[in-house]
Amino acid sequence: METIAKDGMTPFELAARDPEMKKQALAARVNGAVAELWHPLAAGDQVELLTFADEEGRRTYRHTASHIMAQAVKAVRPGTKLAIGPAIDNGFYYDFDTEEPFSTADLAAIEKEMSRIVKANEKLERFELPRPDAIRYMEERGEPYKVELIQDLPEEAVISFYKQGDFVDLCAGPHLPSTGRVKAFKLTHVAGAYWRGDEHNKMLQRIYGTAFPTREELDAYIARMEEAKRRDHRKLGRELDLFSLVEEGPGFAFFHPKGMVLRNLLEEYWRKMHKDNGYSEIRTPIMLTKSMWEQSGHWDHYRDNMYTTLIDDVEFCVKPMNCPGGILVYKNKMHSYRDLPLRMAELGLVHRHEMSGALHGLMRVRAFTQDDAHLFMTPEHIKDEIKGVIRMDCEMYDTFGFKYSVELSTMPEDHMGDEADWEKATETLRQALEEVGMPYVINEGDGAFYGPKIDFHLEDCIGRTWQCGTIQLDFQMPERFDMTYVGQDGEKHRPVMVHRTILGSMERFIGILIEQFAGAFPAWLSPVQVKLLTITERGDARAAEIERLLDAAGLRAEKDLRNEKIGFKIREAQMEKVPYMLVIGDKEIESGEVAVRSRKDGDLGVMALDTFIARLKEEVATKAM
């Protein structure tokens, strides 16, 4: 809703003209800047009213909720010091410095106090103070963290505060006009968090919560979280017998037979795609001498995460990345400009000593297989090669129905090489993205230590994002390893190198796949595609025969000949999320047909076995979802 204001009005008065908007308006955008509903307007101001549907409206709403929580914490735990409390994607948090950590019981007490504050409908008021007054004010109130924040604000900054009841917080705003406008909230969990995100600083207590305009929306959010728990790949991985993680090997996944079928199918598809795109495949050792890692620069930049060992008095490092292997293969012989671009893929097993607290199912492990590839080329090839990789990424993700977003990461503080090279490399990546029409955002300072990169982030079923694909441009390694090719002029030249993954890691991608499909994989990926269910032992021979025929057709079948009722066998097959069940009783033995049941649609009735096989083969061939 866009409108032009009259002098002396407020956005709230504008909203009041429309009964719907009066209820929904949370903040306003005035001439491009977000402001409160009570912000005084001048004649001709461009005003857009913001509701919960707008990101800024959502943030304003939840930011006020976080202030209410902080106020409640101050009441429940007097003497608590305030740190920071912003709105985040799905809610808000506030960091506190307390004597005693919070418990779940405390959350209930804080929620109760929050309800009281909401009911009291206290007005939020903004005021500004000059810097020395602001510092003194926060010192008097016993808020050392706020004092530190003020001291770090730039000289010219306006130092604003928000007050509701006896609670005052340093805050840029905007906020809702009063606490009564926060209708539905819930505190979700407590966690430790370092002051200013720095692990050398004190660990504070963070309380997370979320807030919605209606009870129904909050309930829907809670239901979504429950659904996420139901889809958790760690739970499904155990239930479907795909993989396990045990105490004896923290961060090192065990793949079970069914998980291995899935993994091999994924690799098979991956290999086909790479072959079609002009890649060759290599495999390089998981250990190389430490001196090699010093040459590559990994030892300097990455040693804290590397596993090392001693072999015959020589130090070796287990590879945390595959690139040196690819480089050594390249350097094994002379290359002509005619060989380039050279695309060498490797499903490479890497080990990284991740911090114990970072481990998370298959998503974050200490040993994983990257679907890596290294591309060697002349500078003229760069843009087309990058565009080619981007297209492969899109094809792969579309196959599984993933949504994804792209980031371009620039030079980090800890980097090799001079800034001009970085500038040039970054610009090339940008051009490639522009030319394929791929929307992207810049991620400042997040590149690899040897070059800028393009990252693909997949969005999972509950909106979490996972980095999978990455394309990294590298001018450094070719220098360090003195890589060359012979040009048309007969002289030696330096090739350019691109590192890239599409799936990221097989482990993480499988974890994401499990959650994406809630374990109910499309037929082409299902470890077991057909379950043969006999009604009595008279069906055993026919089941064995059908199993042979399905196997001959390249389909994966399993039979359930146990002395159980058909209802029980169906229940188990459904829970195993097998796409098709064939019920084999006396009628089917007699007719030679099969009674088909689909995981999704239930009983499909009787059909000829050939018809069923043709239908399933088609479903597999098209990778139908």
Add this chain to the structure above:
RNA sequence: GCCAACGUAGCUCAGCCGGUAGAGCAGCGGUUUCGUAAACCGCAGGUCAAGGGUUCGAGUCCCUUCGUUGGCUCCA
């Protein structure tokens, strides 16, 4: 690594104020031969994560270590 919570049978969980461990499912053995999401009976299964301490006595209280979970930090 840091903060917090948790760790009891393969899985999900009970076990009160400290008195020596229990259920369902799964497994195994029987009975039953059955038509689209759980037949019945029985059996077996545990150094209560590991180690130490307090106590006449510890699954329960305290300490240490390991692991898991949620975050922080880091990241494919």
